[in-house]
Amino acid sequence: MRILVVEDDPMLLDGLSVGLGLAGFTVDAVQTCEDASSALAAQDYDAVVLDLMLPDGSGLDVLAALRRRKDATPVVLLTARDQVADRITGLDAGADDYVGKPFDLDELAARVRAAARRGLGRADTVLEWRGVTLDPARQTASRDGRGVPLTRREFGVLRALMERPGTTVSRAVLEEMLYGWQEEVESNAVEVHIHHLRGKLGAGFIKTVRGLGYRLAEESP
Secondary structure (H helix, E strand, C coil): EEEEECCCHHHHHHHHHHHHHCCCCCCEECCCHHHHHHHHHHHCCCCCEEEEECCCCCCHHHHHHHHHHHCCCCCCEEECCCCCHHHHHHHCCCCCEECCCCCCCCHHHHHHHHHHHCCCCCCCCCCCCCCCCEEEECEEEECCCCCCCCHHHHHHHHHHHHHCCCCEEEEEHHHHCCCCCCCCCCCHHHHHHHHHHHHEEEEEEEEEEEECCEEEEECCC
């Protein structure tokens, strides 16, 4: 799951990038409204963590521009302004949630996951398909009740497919979900992750749709 974090404090931004990365997110980080707007215009995100008080304006302006173009990307506001009136203003402007500073990183991660679930139209917190269970909150996977060890990338690929059952997901989309701006992507990276997942879950669990990408197999693996 790829998210954009917009925060002007360098130390806090670094902490958010590391902490949310450990929680399973692929994080792109920027510090200004201008950079946030550019990122949102160039890249699709599963969610945005958006500070309100930025050096070149208000995060509400970024949010308003996003909603004006009918972009429903979930947005969690992050700000020191924690008065009721401020929360109401942010939510009425189109935000999905609101977290005041100081905050607990685990709670923020949970709120981002919840907002992203709603964005996908999904209510279940755990993903299940053909005996495989994926828990994004705990970063765990199991098959028929037995734990399956996955790397962070493998987990990300499987999560992307299980969040979109019946849908073919292209290699390019999977790469965008898994790798941030500063990360180099090997040409066969996705294929390697798919190969490893098949080895752990069964050769027939993930189907290759030639020329299009990958999807979960309908038949039992």
